[in-house]
Amino acid sequence: MTGLTISQLRVAFGDTVVLKGVDMGVAPGEWLGLIGPNGAGKTTMLRAIHGTIPSAGSVTFEGRSIAALPGPARARRAAFVPQRPSAPPEMRVLDYVLLGRTPHIPYLAVEGRHDVEVALEALHSLDMWAFSQRRLGELSGGEFQQIVLARALAQEASLLLLDEPTSALDIGNQLQVLGVIDRLRREHSLTIVSAMHDLTLAAQFCDRLVLLADGSIAANGPPPEVLRAPLISRHYGATVRILEDGHGGLVVAPLRQNGRSSTR
Amino acid sequence: MIDRPTRLTWGMVLVGVATLVGAVLLGVLVGPIHIPLADVIGRLTGSQTLSQRQADILSVVRLPRVVLGGLVGSMLALAGAAYQGVFRNPLADPYLLGVAAGAGLGATIAITAGATLGLVPIAAFVGAVAGVAATYGLGRTAGSRSTTTLILAGVAVASFLTAVQTYLQQRHTQVLRQVYSWILGRLSTSGWSEVTLVLPYLLVGGVVILLHRRMLDVLSLGDEEAGALGVPVRRVRLFVVAAATLGTAAAVAVSGLIGFVGIIVPHAIRLVTGASYRVILPLSAMFGAAFLITADVAARTVLSPAELPIGVVTAFLGAPFFVLVLRTSKDAR
Numbered sequence: 001m002t003g004l005t006i007s008q009l010r011v012a013f014g015d016t017v018v019l020k021g022v023d024m025g026v027a028p029g030e031w032l033g034l035i036g037p038n039g040a041g042k043t044t045m046l047r048a049i050h051g052t053i054p055s056a057g058s059v060t061f062e063g064r065s066i067a068a069l070p071g072p073a074r075a076r077r078a079a080f081v082p083q084r085p086s087a088p089p090e091m092r093v094l095d096y097v098l099l100g101r102t103p104h105i106p107y108l109a110v111e112g113r114h115d116v117e118v119a120l121e122a123l124h125s126l127d128m129w130a131f132s133q134r135r136l137g138e139l140s141g142g143e144f145q146q147i148v149l150a151r152a153l154a155q156e157a158s159l160l161l162l163d164e165p166t167s168a169l170d171i172g173n174q175l176q177v178l179g180v181i182d183r184l185r186r187e188h189s190l191t192i193v194s195a196m197h198d199l200t201l202a203a204q205f206c207d208r209l210v211l212l213a214d215g216s217i218a219a220n221g222p223p224p225e226v227l228r229a230p231l232i233s234r235h236y237g238a239t240v241r242i243l244e245d246g247h248g249g250l251v252v253a254p255l256r257q258n259g260r261s262s263t264r
Numbered sequence: 265m266i267d268r269p270t271r272l273t274w275g276m277v278l279v280g281v282a283t284l285v286g287a288v289l290l291g292v293l294v295g296p297i298h299i300p301l302a303d304v305i306g307r308l309t310g311s312q313t314l315s316q317r318q319a320d321i322l323s324v325v326r327l328p329r330v331v332l333g334g335l336v337g338s339m340l341a342l343a344g345a346a347y348q349g350v351f352r353n354p355l356a357d358p359y360l361l362g363v364a365a366g367a368g369l370g371a372t373i374a375i376t377a378g379a380t381l382g383l384v385p386i387a388a389f390v391g392a393v394a395g396v397a398a399t400y401g402l403g404r405t406a407g408s409r410s411t412t413t414l415i416l417a418g419v420a421v422a423s424f425l426t427a428v429q430t431y432l433q434q435r436h437t438q439v440l441r442q443v444y445s446w447i448l449g450r451l452s453t454s455g456w457s458e459v460t461l462v463l464p465y466l467l468v469g470g471v472v473i474l475l476h477r478r479m480l481d482v483l484s485l486g487d488e489e490a491g492a493l494g495v496p497v498r499r500v501r502l503f504v505v506a507a508a509t510l511g512t513a514a515a516v517a518v519s520g521l522i523g524f525v526g527i528i529v530p531h532a533i534r535l536v537t538g539a540s541y542r543v544i545l546p547l548s549a550m551f552g553a554a555f556l557i558t559a560d561v562a563a564r565t566v567l568s569p570a571e572l573p574i575g576v577v578t579a580f581l582g583a584p585f586f587v588l589v590l591r592t593s594k595d596a597r
Contacts, residue, residue: 050492052488052492071494071495072494073494074494075492075493075494079492080492082488082489082492085485085489086484086485086486086489088484088485088539090534090538090539091538092538094267094268094269095269095270095481095540098269099481099482099493100493102482102493102494102495103493105478107479108475108476108478108479109478110477110542111269116269119269129267132267135538155493
C-alpha cells in the first residue's frame with residue numbers, strides 16, 4: 001500500500017502510555033476519521049503521525065518513514081492543522097497563507113513569485129480570494145477555518161492531518177467547512193486523517209472511522225460498522241441512538257440517561 | 265485590490281531615510297558652538313569653510329557621538345523587535361533576560377576594582393553575556409520550554425545580579441557617582457574609538473536578526489505550528505537571541521543602560537504598519553537610530569550647559585509608552 005501505513009505506534013509521556021501499539025492504514029485519497037472519547041489519544045495520534053512528538057513503531061507515507069525526514073521535507077508531505085490554530089490578529093490573510101510555503105523556502109531566504117501564486121491559488125480554491133488583504137482579527141470563525149485550510153493547501157502536502165477541524169464552529173459552518181475539505185481532497189487527491197468530535201458529521205463525511213479507546217483501536221471500518229450503539233455507549237459512557245438519515249448516511253443522537261424529567 | 269503580500273515598500277524606506285537624515289543633521293547642528301548647516305555640508309563634501317575649532321568639534325565631538333547614538337539606537341530597537349518576535353511577548357526588551365543587570369554588575373565590578381576606564385565596557389559586555397547565559401541555563405533547568413519560564417528566569421537572575429551590584433556599590437561608596445553615571449547611560453565619546461569598538465558586533469548582530477525576518481513571522485504562529493511547518497524552532501530562537509544579545513551587550517558596553525528604545529520604536533512601527541517582521545525589523549533599525557540621536561539632542565540641551573543622562577530621557581518617554589502598550593495588548597487578548 002502506498003498510502004499511510006502505521007504499525008505498532010506507541011507513545012508514552014513519562015509513565016503514562018497514551019498509544020499502546022496501534023496498527024492501521026489509510027489508502028491514498030481516503031478520508032479517515034479518528035473518533036473516541038476525550039483523552040483516547042486522537043490528538044497524540046495525529047502528532048505522532050506527523051513526527052512532532054517522539055514515538056516508537058513506524059509511520060510511513062508513500063513508502064517513506066515520516067519521522068526520518070528532516071523538518072521541511074516532512075512538512076512538504078504532511079500538513080498538520082491543530083485544533084485551535086493561532087491567529088495573530090494583525091496579520092493579513094495573504095501573509096498568513098504564504099506561511100504555508102515555509103517548507104518550500106530555504107531557511108534564510110524569502111518567498112518568490114511562484115510562492116505568492118500558489119498562496120493566491122489556494123485562496124482561490126476556497127473562494128476566499130476576496131479576503132486576501134483582510135486582517136485575521138476581522139474574520140469570523142468559519143472564515144478563519146477556511147483560511148487555515150488555504151494555508152495547509154499552499155503547503156502542497158498530499159497528507160492532511162486535521163485535529164477537530166470544525167469543533168469551534170456552528171452547524172452551518174461545520175457543514176460548509178467539511179464540505180470544502182471533501183471537495184479539496186477530491187480536486188487535489190489528498191489523503192486525510194482527521195480527529196472528529198461530532199460522530200454524525202464523522203459518519204457523513206469520512207470514508208472510514210477508527211474508534212480509539214484507551215490508546216488502542218476498539219473498532220476500524222466504514223461508519224455503519226463502527227457506529228453501533230452498544231460500542232459507542234460502552235466507550236463514550238453515553239446512551240445513543242443510531243438513526244438512518246434516508247440518504248444512506250447515519251445520525252448519532254445522544255439520549256438523556258434517565259429519560260426526560262417531568263416538568264412541574 | 266492589490267494582491268500583494270505585506271512587504272517593505274520604497275515609500276517606507278524613503279520616510280525612514282528622511283527621518284534619519286533629519287535626526288543626524290539635528291544632532292550635528294545643535295550644540296553650544298554654532299556651526300552653520302551650509303558649512304557642515306561643505307565639510308562633508310570636501311570644501312573647507314569652517315574654522316579649525318569648528319571642524320574639530322564637528323569631527324571629534326559631534327559626528328562620532330551622532331554616529332554612535334545612531335548605531336546604539338538602531339541595535340537596541342532591532343534587538344527589542346527580535347526579542348518580541350522570538351518570545352511572542354510585546355513587552356520583551358533587550359534588557360529582559362538579565363542583559364542590563366549583567367552589564368551593570370560587570371561595569372560595577374570593574375569600577376570598584378579600580379580598573380581603567382577602557383576596561384569598563386569590556387566588563388559590561390562580559391557581564392551582559394553572562395547574565396543571558398545564566399537566564400538561559402536557569403530557564404532550561406526549570407524544565408519547561410515555555411517562553412514565560414525564560415522571562416521569569418530573567419527576572420530572577422536580574423534581581424540577584426542587581427542585589428550583588430548594590431552590595432558592591434555600598435561597600436565602595438567613593439565610586440558611587442561613577443557607577444551611577446554609567447548606569448544611567450551616556451553617549452559622550454572620546455572620538456571614534458567607541459564606534460570602531462562596537463561596529464563589528466552590531467553589524468553581525470544586526471545582520472543575523474535581519475536575515476531571520478521571515479522566520480520571526482513564522483514563529484508568530486507559536487512553537488507547535490512553526491515546528492509543523494518544518495521550522496527548527498529552538499535553533500531559530502537560539503540564533504536570534506544570541507545575535508540580539510551580542511549586539512545589545514556591545515551597545516550597552518559603550519553607552520551604559522539606555523532603556524525603552526527596544527519597546528518604543530518597534531511598537532510605534534507596529535501600530536502604523538501592522539504585524540510583519542519583514543517591515544518591522546528594517547524600519548526599527550532606521551527609526552531606532554533617528555530616535556536615539558534625537559533623544560541625545562534633548563539630553564544635551566534640556567539642562568544646558570549641564571547634560572542629562574540619555575537613559576533618563578528615554579525612560580521619561582518610554583515608561584508612559586510601556587503602560588500604553590500594556591493596556592492595548594490587554595485589549596487585544
